[in-house]
Amino acid sequence: MTEAAIEKENKQIARQYKELLRISYQTLTDDDKKLIRYAFDTAVDAHKDQRRKSGEAYIFHPIAVAKIVASEIGLDATSIAAALLHDVVEDTKYTRGDIEKMFGETVAKIVDGLTKISSLKKDKDVSQQAENFRKMLLTLNDDVRVIIIKIADRLHNMQTMDAMRPDKQVKIASETLYIYAPLAHRIGLYNIKTELEDLGLKYTEPEVYQDILTKIKESKEEQDAYIKEFSKVIEDSLDKEDLDYDIKGRPKSIYSINRKIKTQNISFDEIYDKFAIRIIYRSDPSQEKFLAWKIYSIVTDHFRPNPTRLRDWISSPKSTGYEALHITVMGPKGRWVEVQIRSERMNEIAEKGYAAHYKYKQGAENKEERGFEEWVTRLQEALESPDVNAVDFVEQFKLNLYSKEIFVFTPQGDLKSLPKGSTPLDFAFSIHTEIGIHTRGARVNNKLVPLSHELKSGDQVEIITSDNAKPNVNWLDYANTARARAKIKSSLKDEKKEIAEEGKAVLARKLKAQKIQFNEKSINELVVFFNLKTSLDLFYRVGIGKIDNKMLKDFASSRSNSLVSYFKSKIKKPYVSTDLDKEEITAKYDQLVFGKEEEKLEYKLSNCCNPIPGDNVFGFISVNDGLKVHKKDCPNALQLQSNYAYRIIQAKWIDSSQQDFRAVINLQGIDNLGLVSEITQEISSNLHVNMKNLNFDSSDGVFSGRITLVVKNNNILNTIIQRLKKINGIDKVSRE
Numbered sequence: 023m024t025e026a027a028i029e030k031e032n033k034q035i036a037r038q039y040k041e042l043l044r045i046s047y048q049t050l051t052d053d054d055k056k057l058i059r060y061a062f063d064t065a066v067d068a069h070k071d072q073r074r075k076s077g078e079a080y081i082f083h084p085i086a087v088a089k090i091v092a093s094e095i096g097l098d099a100t101s102i103a104a105a106l107l108h109d110v111v112e113d114t115k116y117t118r119g120d121i122e123k124m125f126g127e128t129v130a131k132i133v134d135g136l137t138k139i140s141s142l143k144k145d146k147d148v149s150q151q152a153e154n155f156r157k158m159l160l161t162l163n164d165d166v167r168v169i170i171i172k173i174a175d176r177l178h179n180m181q182t183m184d185a186m187r188p189d190k191q192v193k194i195a196s197e198t199l200y201i202y203a204p205l206a207h208r209i210g211l212y213n214i215k216t217e218l219e220d221l222g223l224k225y226t227e228p229e230v231y232q233d234i235l236t237k238i239k240e241s242k243e244e245q246d247a248y249i250k251e252f253s254k255v256i257e258d259s260l261d262k263e264d265l266d267y268d269i270k271g272r273p274k275s276i277y278s279i280n281r282k283i284k285t286q287n288i289s290f291d292e293i294y295d296k297f298a299i300r301i302i303y304r305s306d307p308s309q310e311k312f313l314a315w316k317i318y319s320i321v322t323d324h325f326r327p328n329p330t331r332l333r334d335w336i337s338s339p340k341s342t343g344y345e346a347l348h349i350t351v352m353g354p355k356g357r358w359v360e361v362q363i364r365s366e367r368m369n370e371i372a373e374k375g376y377a378a379h380y381k382y383k384q385g386a387e388n389k390e391e392r393g394f395e396e397w398v399t400r401l402q403e404a405l406e407s408p409d410v411n412a413v414d415f416v417e418q419f420k421l422n423l424y425s426k427e428i429f430v431f432t433p434q435g436d437l438k439s440l441p442k443g444s445t446p447l448d449f450a451f452s453i454h455t456e457i458g459i460h461t462r463g464a465r466v467n468n469k470l471v472p473l474s475h476e477l478k479s480g481d482q483v484e485i486i487t488s489d490n491a492k493p494n495v496n497w498l499d500y501a502n503t504a505r506a507r508a509k510i511k512s513s514l515k516d517e518k519k520e521i522a523e524e525g526k527a528v529l530a531r532k533l534k535a536q537k538i539q540f541n542e543k544s545i546n547e548l549v550v551f552f553n554l555k556t557s558l559d560l561f562y563r564v565g566i567g568k569i570d571n572k573m574l575k576d577f578a579s580s581r582s583n584s585l586v587s588y589f590k591s592k593i594k595k596p597y598v599s600t601d602l603d604k605e606e607i608t609a610k611y612d613q614l615v616f617g618k619e620e621e622k623l624e625y626k627l628s629n630c631c632n633p634i635p636g637d638n639v640f641g642f643i644s645v646n647d648g649l650k651v652h653k654k655d656c657p658n659a660l661q662l663q664s665n666y667a668y669r670i671i672q673a674k675w676i677d678s679s680q681q682d683f684r685a686v687i688n689l690q691g692i693d694n695l696g697l698v699s700e701i702t703q704e705i706s707s708n709l710h711v712n713m714k715n716l717n718f719d720s721s722d723g724v725f726s727g728r729i730t731l732v733v734k735n736n737n738i739l740n741t742i743i744q745r746l747k748k749i750n751g752i753d754k755v756s757r758e
Contacts, residue, residue, distance in 0.1 A: 031079055035066065038085045045089065047096030047374065054099035057125070061103035064124065068114035075185040083178060084109060090174040095211060096374040101167045104132040108171060111137045128165070135168035136175070169205065176202045177214055180221040195225035210342030210375030219277035227280075234276045237290050246271065249299055252325075252353050256301070259320045265313070267303040272362070274298060297353065298360040302369045310365045311336055314347050317363050325351035328358065336368075338429050341439050343371050431482040440477065443502050447473050450485045451506035458506060459513050462488040474500040492517060495676070522558050525565025532564075532571065536578040551577050567737035614651065616641050616673050625649040625673075631656035641671035684714065685739050686730050686758040691751045693725035700749050705731065705742060725751070728758075 039062055043055065050058070065084050072080035088105040091097045103125060110116045111133055118137070122130035180198055183191050199222035206215035224231045249271040260267055274296050282293050301321075305313045314336055321327075331350035339345045345368040353359040364372060427439045430449060440448055446464030450457050463486040464471055477483060493513045501507050529548075530540040538544050545557050552569060554560050563569045614635075616623050625641065631653040633639050638654040642662055651673060652659055663670060689701070698718055705711055715730035733739045739757070746755045 035079070035081060035085070038082065038089075042085060042089050042092055042102070045093040046102065047093055048098050050099055057099050057103050058106070061106040061125065061129075064116070065106045065110060068110045068116055072113065074182070076182065080109075080113075083182075086178045086182075087171065087174045090177055090214075091171055094177075094214060094374075095170055095174060096370075097167060097170065100128055101132070101171060104129050104136070104167065105171050105174065107133050108136045108175060132165050132167050132171065135165060136171060139168070139172055166209075170209065170211075173202055173206050173209070173211065173214060173218075177218060177221075180218060183221075183225065191225040195222045198222045199226065208342065210340075210344055210371070212344075212375070213373050216275045216277070220275050223277045223280060230280055231276060234279050234290065238273065238276070238279075241296075245273075245297065248354070248357070249297060252297070252359055253299060255324050256321055259324065260301075260317065263316070263320070265303055265317070266305075267301055267317075270300045270302070272298040272300050297357060298362065300362045300364065300369075302364055302366055304366050307367075310367070314363050314365065318347055318349060321349065321351060321361055321363075325353055325359070327351045331360075338437060341427060342375060344368075345371065428477060428479040430477050430479070433482065433484045435482075441503060444477050445474055445500050445502065446471065446477065446483055446485060447497060447501045447510075448503040448506045449477065449483050451501070451509055452503070453485070455509050457485055457487055458509055459493060460487040460489060460491045462486050462491040472500075473497070518562050519558070521565035522561035523565075525561035525563070529561060529564045532574050536574060538578060538581065547581065548577060551580065566734045567741070568735050570737050613676050614639075614673060615676055616649070616671050618672065620674075620676070623649055625651050628652045628656070630658055635675050637675070639673045639675070641673040642666070643669040643671065683735070684730060684732055686728060687739075687743060687746075688756050688758060689725070689727040689729070689746065689752060689754070691725045691753040693720045693723050694751050697725060697749070697751050698727075701727065701729075701746065701752075704745055704749065705729070711738060711742060 042062075043050065043058065048054075062085075066081050069080040069084070074080055074083060084106050087108060088102050091105040092102050107121060107125070107129065111118055111121060118130055118134050121133050176198060179194065183194065186194075198218050203215050203218040203222060206212075206218055220231075253269045253271075257269060274293075279290065279293060279296070282288065283290065301317055303313055303317060328350045331348070333346075333348035335344055335346050335348070345364070347363040348360060349363075350358050350360050428442050428444065429437055429439050430444075431437060432453070438449065438452060440452060446466065447458065447461060450461045450464070461473070464473060464475070465484040465486065466475060466477065466481050468482075468484075493510045495514065497510045498507060501510055533540045533544060545560065549555070549557060549560050552560065552563070552573075554563070560569070613622070614625060615621060616625075623641075626647060626649070627633055628642075628650045633651055633653045633656075639651050640654060640659070640663075642650050642652055644650050649671070652662070691697070702713070702716070705713055712732040713729060714732055715728075717728040719726050731739070731742070733742075743755050743757065746752060
């Protein structure tokens with residue numbers, strides 16, 4: 023580069039630095055300015071020999087990120103300094119220790135968090151990427167500013183991606199849409215989220231992006247004229263009321279237009295709310311709410327509102343702290359217009375998200391801070407749960423990010439926010455783990471509902487608890503939030519351990535009766551004999567009666583005959599090695615059940631996707647081949663589900679030891695006082711049995727009854743039948 027060019031570049035760098043100070047959202051003290059200057063000088067020195075792909079000096083990138091952090095997001099001087107230094111440890115001779123000595127622990131911690139994220143390897147398979155994402159979210163625990171600066175860094179990279187190879191562009195854009203846009207949305211950075219989505223679309227689907235962009239430009243003049251005409255009517259009325267306000271037209275984002283075109287299968291011209299205006303009014307805090315509804319009243323005096331499209335985020339702010347009134351009204355020429363009503367304070371929170379609370383500090387009562395803290399806590403719990411694998415975690419996290427929130431009330435009238443699709447179980451666990459674990463039932467708006475009932479905004483939910491209630495495997499089908507699922511899994515594991523403890527004692531007694539020593543050697547032999555994975559599985563199956571006396575006798579006789587034992591080991595090994603994959607999974611999922619009633623039916627596994635135990639599957643009733651089982655992500659699944667939905671049947675793999683079966687027993691006898699109580703007492707005293715249905719009838723001193731039971735297996739059922747026969751007055755007990 024010539025000297026003139028270098029001088030020109032240096033002037034440009036100095037100009038950018040001055041602009042950075044000028045556009046800062048926070049008021050900067052002299053100490054703040056010193057800190058930022060020191061960070062700026064350090065960054066300039068560290069990156070002096072580096073250039074970006076476009077050819078410009080590398081320092082322009084950290085300055086640009088710092089500008090986004092300072093003005094768009096509105097963070098403090100510490101964050102601006104960290105943004106300037108965010109690539110220094112990763113790319114230059116400076117170490118974390120140097121940064122800590124020069125700028126203190128906080129800045130060093132943030133820079134270190136950003137360095138860790140950058141050093142995560144990106145070119146890995148999905149589960150590795152998911153694991154990286156999980157690690158990245160763990161940095162939330164250190165300092166939330168790490169994530170916010172990372173979002174700003176990603177925004178600037180997206181804005182300056184033209185010089186990159188097309189495959190790199192697509193990869194970075196996809197990751198942005200998958201991770202960074204929903205994160206920005208959750209933190210409340212709506213402007214940045216919109217820009218990230220639009221830029222993501224620009225590189226992942228360039229033709230679609232250009233097509234919509236062109237159409238927006240073509241209709242811009244007409245749109246501006248329309249918004250002007252619409253606004254004029256409202257302005258005249260607002261002026262009469264002496265209100266201090268601004269009205270701005272707001273174009274809908276390209277990404278959201280495209281999403282509407284796809285999801286609603288409509289054309290660009292058919293999207294009715296491309297028009298949006300924002301009324302931003304100035305007011306002191308005590309008048310804020312009153313004025314919002316006053317403006318609402320003025321707007322709806324002139325234009326008819328769509329009652330289903332009113333969103334009152336002022337009475338119930340979103341968990342990001344977002345507050346506003348949204349209404350959709352019928353404007354001139356029969357077109358729908360969305361009107362957003364916000365105070366200046368609400369507008370800043372909407373644009374700056376988490377950071378705006380610095381300006382409007384209300385101590386711990388600050389809704390923005392509290393909402394974000396709650397979210398971080400919820401996220402932290404999910405991250406720390408050892409039961410959730412990384413891919414499930416990311417999917418669950420994305421689900422929670424993208425899903426709309428619903429607001430439900432406790433019996434005392436407190437408001438709780440949950441992801442859309444939540445059930446009473448999710449609600450119970452969101453209040454307290456103990457309430458969740460002991461849930462017996464739920465009332466929604468004073469009516470008893472099943473635990474699988476989907477909650478809606480505005481529902482009042484009351485959880486009925488019982489000390490004896492405990493989670494069962496079906497609860498995993500009813501719960502949707504990461505927290506509830508993790509707690510249920512953990513409780514089921516604990517219960518399995520308790521039953522296994524009982525089973526261990528039972529097994530020791532039964533082996534003694536067979537004159538077999540209860541030691542590690544015999545336990546290992548039993549595990550192999552019953553084709554299990556661990557001793558815990560063995561004790562558990564003994565505990566629930568799945569392994570009974572007869573089976574243990576078979577084991578004893580095979581053991582006493584060394585020849586049989588020798589052949590058995592010879593025969594077993596090839597079996598394991600030829601079918602190893604399936605063997606590993608079948609230890610957990612060894613039975614396929616169909617429909618809501620979880621029936622066992624004859625089926626065939628389809629050749630097109632070769633499902634194995636543990637896969638997500640569905641059943642398809644074919645014309646010639648009976649019931650065929652396909653994986654949910656089978657290449658033919660979409661076509662089958664859309665063309666032959668009536669032939670699809672729910673299916674899932676289960677662990678047969680966890681499976682419950684229905685059985686109906688009939689009783690006959692002589693009626694006497696307390697007989698019914700004795701029967702129910704006998705059944706409920708058995709650990710692993712549930713009564714679903716009771717029907718008792720007494721006529722002329724003769725008693726008959728019909729009970730539907732849910733049991734783990736045949737052995738338990740037979741035990742109960744034998745015990746019921748011993749009750750005084752019972753003459754006959756038979757199974758239907």
